[in-house]
Amino acid sequence: MNEKNTGSPGESLDFIRTIIEEDNTSGKHDGRVHTRFPPEPNGYLHIGHAKSICLNFGIARQYNGLCNLRFDDTNPSREEIEYVDSIMEDVRWLGFDWEERLFYASDYFGQLYEYGVQLIKVGKAFVCDLSAEEIREYRGTLTEPGKESPFRDRSIEENLDLFEKMKAGEFEDGSKTLRAKIDMSSGNINMRDPVTYRIQRSTHHRTGDKWCIYPMYDFAHCCSDSLEGITHSICTLEFEDHRPLYDWYLEQLDIFRSRQIEFARLNLTYTIMSKRKLLQLVEEKHVTGWDDPLMPTISGLRRRGYTPESIRAFADIIGVAKRDSIVSIDLLNHGLREDLNKRAPRVMAVLRPLKVVIENYPENQAEEVEAIINPEDPSAGTRKLPFSREIYIENTDFMEDPPRKFFRLAPGREVRLKHAYFITCKSVVKDEKTGEVIELRCTYDPETGGGEAPDGRKVKGTLHWVSASHALDATVRLYEHLFIVENPADAEEGKDFMDYINPDALETLTGCKVEPGLAKTIPLDHFQFLRHGYFCTDSDSTEGSLIFNRTVGLRDSWAKMQKKKNN
């Protein structure tokens, strides 16, 4: 990999790397660069997290630094071990390694408690008896200052005693909090004596029932960063308002000063990124699960056939900045095609079969033709394809009454069967009742073996095909965008993102015919189905029951032309 993750080196620096290089030249941390990726284990990772992962691990790699994986598990009521496992799997799959630096905020609960005590001792925190509603009332509003809690001036001794009793479980859930003593009139609401510790009796996935008080994010996060010696703590824009508090805690505690830097989170066209909304899609069964190939989750993208390389390349190409934006999914798909074009074996797959009988080809004869596996990678070699009298071609490759510029098969037309022969359509067999074309009668030119005519004549079209008796049956799932509008999160009045779900996001094709070499494919194998697109063997696929997911289609200028004509 290059300087960043995969992208081209020598480009201009983004604002975060600019800060890092400034710190490096000023000697702020003796050139040390240490980042972290801090997910809360309450859901599956999505492509937005991938941006953050690539940023944090990528920066560490680029500057010879380190990046920790740290689970931000300070709220046991919503966090689960299942998510911890999936997150680790996803980060690894993306190609990053936290080595021995796997941490949990819960590792620091003991230290964090001591920090709480320390805050009380310097007169910067107090135990407050206000209820949640009262705290809200006392907080004031966006435009009006808040009121100080009547418990704000308790003595240090009393606070110490009460905090210890909170920890010991002497008070009910929610009956008391530890609050930082800052400024109830601050324009920044985060600074209005924020809650630092709350009482919450729920079993933590790692510490069990050892604690009944848990630190709030703002307190736990900056302290965890500090404890780990994180130099640059990169997070998303909505935490910008929290930075003064982040700095305040570290200053009061007089511990290592990590620096929080905020960037704009990723938005992608035709999908959604919020964990809450993704969860809703799963729970309401609009998708089959977190790893549905329609989902923008890492596990969904993986199952769909996206490669870690393409995701990393995407992260590089979109850059990092502070402005809200919505990136075109085309950018992701472009990188994917670029990656797969170089690596995916080409394969014959007829999705909507139309039988072709080659009348002048001997019955009961078969031969093998040689086919290159990947023209972009000669080292991939060749394979043998069986050819015989009866084959299948793509239904859409034939038209009885073709429009101008249709280069494929039509009555009387000659086309090339890729790697095999030229064939000419002699007649059409139709279903007597429906009039539907059910079979083509063709002849082949035995002189055109390999797809080249010795007399030098040219054909405009080249079709993919599969020998009828040798082909394997397969199920193919064609995926489209999950939503029908670019930005479903930005719904018009009276609607929400659910109103924009694409009812045709998945089209399942059965009875597809694929070349016999696919018999042994295993989940996550990538292929290019010639002239169709890139496909990936689904995790439910077995040798007897092949299932492929369309990762992304090939660019299709013919389809584009048709579409333009119809508009």
Place this chain on the structure above:
RNA sequence: UGGGGCGUCGUCAAGUGGCAAGACACAGGACUUUGGCUCCUGCAUCGGAGGUUCGAAUCCUCCCGCCCCAGCCA
């Protein structure tokens, strides 16, 4: 009405006072045993208005627009 941010091509995004990178998309064209790939070509005066300057996307002023914040969530 308070606080914090952001506004450069259709979409991302460089640029930090000297003649507006790049990518995707789009449009033409070449090549082609994938209507794929590849290769050429084209494609913005920088939210607005004033001002400073020989010169401004870059500095100043005012205005406009968008995003975030009132969880004992993260």
